[in-house]
Amino acid sequence: MNLPHITSSLFAFVGYILLFYMFAVIFVYTAMLIIAFLRLAKERKLQKNLADEDGVDFIYTQPxxxxxxxxxxxxxVLGNIYSLLALEYPEFEILVVNDGSSDGTEALVIEQFDMKPLKKVIHLQLDxxxxxxxxxxxxxxxLRLITKENGGKxxxxxxxxxxxxxxYFCSIDGDSMLDRTSLLxxxxxxxxxxxxVVAAxxxxxxxxxxxIQMGQLVREGLPTSTIVKMQIVEYMRAFLMGRIALSxxxxxxxxxxxxxxxxxxLVIEVGGYSTQTVGEDMELVVKLHKAIGDTKDKKEIVFTADPVCWTEAPDTFAGLRTQRRRWHQGLAESLWLxxxxAFNPKYGLVGLVSFPYFLLLELLGPLIELVGxxxxxxxxxxxEVYVVFAGLLGLxxxxxxxxxxxxxVLLEAWSRNTFPKIEELISLVLLALTEVFWYRPATIFWRVEGIIRxxxxxxEWGHIKRRGLSEDND
Structure with missing residues (x-):
């Protein structure tokens, strides 16, 4: 067997592997889309406002x-705090933790909300x-403000x-805002x-x-930035389809x-958030799953699609690159820790299904797609033969x-009436069809960078320049 024939056979074999992988991925995502559709169809029938009113009395004893x-x-930060103060929830406290900021965050909060020093005994349950x-x-x-030495999120x-x-505690980023009923x-x-349910x-x-005025959403609308609009599409796929199905x-x-x-x-029992990974949120969830599996408790961690948190997305390729490689690095670190x-029946479906999914599709997916x-x-x-391979792979x-x-995008529009203007819906649908030609290749490279890091x-977390959520930031 000559060398060209061996090379040709090896190349064909790689093609079959790639096609098999992509067909498997498509099968998994199709199943997730169907599950999400059935779940949202059920929720669509509920009268959300009545559910909120009933909930106020029901959870009164759970601050x-x-x-x-x-x-x-x-x-x-001011918009964030104003949105939290307006929450429709019976009893809650707000702790803004100033993590050694070098800008005017601390002075701004103190002045705006007339802050005075408070003598308080702190129980050091976590280092x-x-x-x-x-x-x-x-x-x-x-509302309280905690000032501390910088140690990371x-x-x-x-x-x-x-x-x-x-x-119970709710974590929310300083550049984000909640709808009035989100916490409820x-x-x-x-x-x-x-x-x-121990986490949601x-x-x-x-x-x-x-x-956005005083932390409240006055008017919605699509931004003019193409890179931000593409992230809107991406968020819909990740949250509305992926996490609903997994939950x-x-x-x-x-x-x-x-x-x-x-x-x-439970969070204190597992040692709180880890400072040894850049993906502290995922690492905590995995630790909770591990603790649940070790004790055989019937506990759940869920995702609920209805409560909404509004956040600021990177509006430059540099900022998006920093964010995506950090997210993927956090994923890699959590799975490794x-x-x-992984594949351990002791942890039930989390070990046998969830870990393989995040390992083979989410973590290694960018590497395989890059090869593809x-x-x-x-x-x-x-x-000519390989052009057929290329066509199938491209499809x-x-x-x-x-x-x-x-x-x-269509599922979001159908289930939540998100886009009252038909031109906005059409704009996002058409943009979604271009993803594979520019946006996805870029994010693949950045996620591979995360693996390398x-x-x-x-x-290092890296720095993403924030402009603040306002009418002009698009």
């Missing part, structure tokens, strides 16, 4: 601490960088847990489960370009750190990378 880690968030001062608002007694959250006084709705699965994550949506079987390994609620007792859970793009290009120069990329995104042990 919540809202923890806002803030590092150089002067552009958006953190030293807390320097605690302030309480004279205007809103349930995970350390700031742990400090907030130490200071908190309620049995994200807490409902926890309360209705009789303590079987809410839906995160992009608000760049919206008209149906208690397989969620990621609930966004931008908006999630946890049982404080808890690798003994290279294979597609090389195939065009390898002869699977189009189906996986664009059509599922388009389906997610994880292998090299880099811990």
């Amino acid at each position: 919540v601490t809202i923890i806002v880690p803030a590092y150089n968030e002067q552009e958006g 953190t960088k030293p807390i320097q001062a605690v302030y309480q608002s004279e205007i809103h007694p349930n 995970a350390d700031a959250l742990n400090a907030g847990i130490n200071v908190s006084k309620y049995p 709705r994200v807490m409902k699965p926890i309360m209705e489960s009789n303590k079987e 994550g809410g839906n995160v949506r992009i608000a760049n370009g919206f008209d 149906r079987f208690n397989l969620v390994l990621i609930i966004s750190g931008a908006f999630s609620v946890f049982s404080k007792k 808890h690798k003994k859970m 793009y290279a294979y597609l290009i090389i195939s065009l120069f390898m002869g 699977t990329f189009l189906l996986y990378g664009s059509l599922f995104s388009m389906a997610s 994880a292998l090299r042990g880099k811990r």
Whole structure:
């Protein structure tokens, strides 16, 4: 057998492997889309407003601490706080944790809300960088500011847990805002489960370009930035399709750190947020799953699509690159730290299904897709037979990378009446069809960078310039 024939056979074999992988991915995502559709169809029949009114009395005895880690968030922290103060929830406290900001975050909050120093005994249940001062608002007694040495987001959250006084805590990013009923709705699965649900994550949506005043959404509308609009599509696919389906079987390994609620007792038992990974939110969820599997408790971690957290998305390629490689690095680190859970029947479906899904599709997916793009290009120069391979592979990329995104946009519009203007819906659908040609290849490279950074042990978060959520930021 000559060398050209061996090379040709090997190339064909790689093509079959890539096609098999992509068909498997398409099958999995099709199943997830169907599950999400059935779930949303059921929820669509509910009268949400009546459910909210009934919930107020039901959860009256379950107060919540809202923890806002803030590092150089002067552009958006006031809007964040105003949105939290307006929440329709019986009893809650707000802890803004100033994690050694070098800008005017601390002074701005102190001045705006008339903060005064507060003497408070802090129970150090989790190790953190030293807390320097605690302030309480004279205007809103349930609002406090914690000033501490810089230790990173995970350390700031742990400090907030130490200071908190309620049995559940909600973490929300300093550049994000909640709808008035969001906390009420994200807490409902926890309360209705009789303590079987120990954590819940809410839906995160992009608000760049919206008209926001005093932390309240006045007018929605699509931003003019193409890169931001593409992220809107991506968020719909990730949250509306992926996490709804995984939550149906208690397989969620990621609930966004931008908006999630946890049982404080269980979080303290597993050691709180880890400062040794850049993906502290996922790492905590995986630790909770491990603790549940070790004790054989019937506990659940869920995602609920209805409560909405509005956040600011990167509006430059540089900022998006920093964010995506950090997210993927966090995924790699969390899966590696808890690798003994993978394919382990001790952890039930989490070990046998969820871990393989996140390992083979989410973590290694970018590497395989990168090989696929290279294979597609090389195939065009390898002869007629390989052009057929290239065509099949290109169709699977189009189906996986664009059509599922388009389906997610349509699912969002159908289930939640998100786009009252038909031109906005058409704009996003058409944009979704272009994803595979420019946006997805870029994010693939950035996610591969995240894997490389994880292998090299880099811990830098990187910097994303924030503009603050306002009418002009699109």
